[in-house]
Amino acid sequence: MGVLTWARTRSPWLLHFNAGACNACDIEVLAALTPRFDLERFGAILKGSPRHADVLVVTGSVTRQVKDRLVRIYEQMPEPKFVVAVGSCACAGGDFQRCYTVYEGVDKIVHVDA
Numbered sequence: 115m116g117v118l119t120w121a122r123t124r125s126p127w128l129l130h131f132n133a134g135a136c137n138a139c140d141i142e143v144l145a146a147l148t149p150r151f152d153l154e155r156f157g158a159i160l161k162g163s164p165r166h167a168d169v170l171v172v173t174g175s176v177t178r179q180v181k182d183r184l185v186r187i188y189e190q191m192p193e194p195k196f197v198v199a200v201g202s203c204a205c206a207g208g209d210f211q212r213c214y215t216v217y218e219g220v221d222k223i224v225h226v227d228a
Contacts, residue, residue, distance in 0.1 A: 128160050128161065135174030
């Protein structure tokens, strides 16, 4: 089952994980949750616990220091679980992709669906 098919049949509960972003992508993610765009009318709710979340939204470059925390949060999520990488830092490492402490994308750590 794909992310779109699953989201159309259920109300996705989101968990936002900032892996060390500059807040540029965080502002976009949080702006989508404001009353102006009102994602709650579609059932999308921002949750604070990985045990209640269905979709993990990751922003920022994943470093060696944050990797274990990201894996632990991913493992705590119930099945079916989906990961969405937002921004160039989460997708490919961004400006820091050649740095020795930064992984080149979230997909190097956990399975990314979108």
